[in-house]
Amino acid sequence: MESLSVFNSSATTSLSLFSSSLDHLAPNSQPSLTLYARRLMPKLEVHCAAEAQSAKPKEAKLWGGRFEEGVTDAVERFTESISFDKALYKHDIMGSKAHASMLAKQGLISSDDRDSIIEGLTEIQRRIENGEFEWRTDREDVHMNIEAALTDSIGEAAKKLHTARSRNDQVLTDFRLWCRDAIDAILARIKHLQVSLVRLALKNEGLIVPGYTHLQRAQPVLLQHLLLAFVEQLERDSGRLLDCKERLNFCPLGACALAGTGLPIDRFMTSDALGFTAPMRNSIDAVSDRDFVLEFLSANSITAIHLSRLGEEWKKNPDPMELVRGKSARVVGDLVTLLMLCKGLPLAYNRDLQEDKEPVFDSVKTILGMLEVSAEFSQNITFNKERIQKALPAGHLDATTLADYLVKKGVPFRTSHDIVGRAVAVCISKMCQLRELSLDELRSLNPVVRHGWSECVASQLDHWVTKLEIAKGG
Numbered sequence: 001m002e003s004l005s006v007f008n009s010s011a012t013t014s015l016s017l018f019s020s021s022l023d024h025l026a027p028n029s030q031p032s033l034t035l036y037a038r039r040l041m042p043k044l045e046v047h048c049a050a051e052a053q054s055a056k057p058k059e060a061k062l063w064g065g066r067f068e069e070g071v072t073d074a075v076e077r078f079t080e081s082i083s084f085d086k087a088l089y090k091h092d093i094m095g096s097k098a099h100a101s102m103l104a105k106q107g108l109i110s111s112d113d114r115d116s117i118i119e120g121l122t123e124i125q126r127r128i129e130n131g132e133f134e135w136r137t138d139r140e141d142v143h144m145n146i147e148a149a150l151t152d153s154i155g156e157a158a159k160k161l162h163t164a165r166s167r168n169d170q171v172l173t174d175f176r177l178w179c180r181d182a183i184d185a186i187l188a189r190i191k192h193l194q195v196s197l198v199r200l201a202l203k204n205e206g207l208i209v210p211g212y213t214h215l216q217r218a219q220p221v222l223l224q225h226l227l228l229a230f231v232e233q234l235e236r237d238s239g240r241l242l243d244c245k246e247r248l249n250f251c252p253l254g255a256c257a258l259a260g261t262g263l264p265i266d267r268f269m270t271s272d273a274l275g276f277t278a279p280m281r282n283s284i285d286a287v288s289d290r291d292f293v294l295e296f297l298s299a300n301s302i303t304a305i306h307l308s309r310l311g312e313e314w315k316k317n318p319d320p321m322e323l324v325r326g327k328s329a330r331v332v333g334d335l336v337t338l339l340m341l342c343k344g345l346p347l348a349y350n351r352d353l354q355e356d357k358e359p360v361f362d363s364v365k366t367i368l369g370m371l372e373v374s375a376e377f378s379q380n381i382t383f384n385k386e387r388i389q390k391a392l393p394a395g396h397l398d399a400t401t402l403a404d405y406l407v408k409k410g411v412p413f414r415t416s417h418d419i420v421g422r423a424v425a426v427c428i429s430k431m432c433q434l435r436e437l438s439l440d441e442l443r444s445l446n447p448v449v450r451h452g453w454s455e456c457v458a459s460q461l462d463h464w465v466t467k468l469e470i471a472k473g474g
């Protein structure tokens with residue numbers, strides 16, 4: 001009793017404190033509801049009357065179940081995904097066929113129903129591919145469009161297809177299958193670009209170009225040396241995609257809404273039929289997870305950055321390559337959109353996740369275009385060898401060769417670096433190239449210099465050519 005009275009008394013105290021704090025407000029500082037209503041209501045009334053007309057709920061949805069009324073036009077437009085997820089149609093049909101076969105084998109539907117479902121789906125695919133299929137926004141997404149069309153065409157049997165399945169595991173199955181194919185398409189384009197770059201290297205074998213550090217001419221390099229650097233990067237890009245493909249190749253079917261099903265399904269059968277490695281182990285993970293797309297778009301982003309840097313290398317007529325550089329921003333943006341989408345989500349399916357498709361579709365379309373144009377560009381580019389040859393001496397590119405020469409003659413590297421620095425300073429004051437300094441001038445910097453300059457350059461070029469010939473043979 002005592003504690004109750006303490007509770008009561010403290011509650012009373014806080015209530016009186018609260019009301020006394022309101023008393024401190026000046027009378028005219030309190031918002032006047034009447035004033036706002038008078039200002040806004042006439043407009044609101046007109047607006048609401050118009051809105052009310054279009055905001056009438058429509059007939060109930062196929063998935064509406066316990067809801068008696070459908071949604072308004074605005075909600076329908078806002079929540080539909082058919083405008084973009086119809087891209088999944090082939091994989092949706094593939095998944096449904098595998099699911100129907102499994103249901104029949106498990107005795108959950110008859111073999112007659114299975115056959116008519118499979119025939120019906122084949123006919124729907126034919127209609128889609130011939131442009132005869134009507135995609136309906138009121139049927140919301142690709143899954144509902146295909147299922148409803150199947151019901152229209154084969155009747156009752158179609159209603160059994162969704163046994164032991166939810167759109168939650170269905171959409172993930174479609175999406176993983178789609179991404180798997182998209183990765184194969186990107187891998188093929190990466191390989192094509194690599195081949196184009198190697199061909200370009202072979203066509204210009206032996207061509208020496210300036211190599212840059214800090215945006216300044218640093219050392220002469222062979223063109224193939226530069227080009228093969230991109231080939232190496234693209235090889236790692238392929239590796240990342242292959243890793244991603246291996247990790248995403250697990251089947252979510254059977255996870256249903258989130259907790260699986262009590263019906264006797266065979267998850268291994270659908271997984272095998274669809275070419276997955278195995279069914280996913282955890283049904284909640286299966287419907288929640290989007291790390292496969294995050295990984296995929298991360299890999300695409302790194303490829304996009306590589307292509308952007310390739311685009312940065314061309315200095316003349318680089319219009320398409322400038323766009324390659326520009327479009328890399330979209331690919332990285334798509335990844336960031338997905339990261340933000342997933343950041344605050346609790347486990348299992350949330351409608352937010354419908355937003356995962358467009359960034360993936362955009363990333364894939366963009367990267368495929370970037371790879372195609374980069375390959376075309378590499379096949380068509382020509383180098384003005386004469387001009388490159390003439391411009392090569394500018395920038396004291398042979399400084400490192402001179403430093404190496406001195407090191408070979410026993411001069412410590414730091415000392416040789418200092419000598420070459422002084423030689424470059426002499427060149428700058430005389431406005432000439434290192435190779436134009438006389439033997440006497442070089443000897444005055446260090447007596448160890450005994451040979452003419454061109455000899456050193458030639459020996460280093462031999463070294464590079466030999467090295468690349470070995471690489472070419474390998």
Ligand SMILES: N/C(=N\CCC[C@H](N)C(=O)O)N[C@@H](CC(=O)O)C(=O)O
Pocket residue numbers: 063081085141166167168171257349351353354355
């Ligand atoms: N609405 C829903 N999933 C929709 C998945 C497909 C959607 N267009 C998407 O792309 O995410 N899930 C319901 C079940 C269902 O409608 O199948 C739920 O979790 O209650």
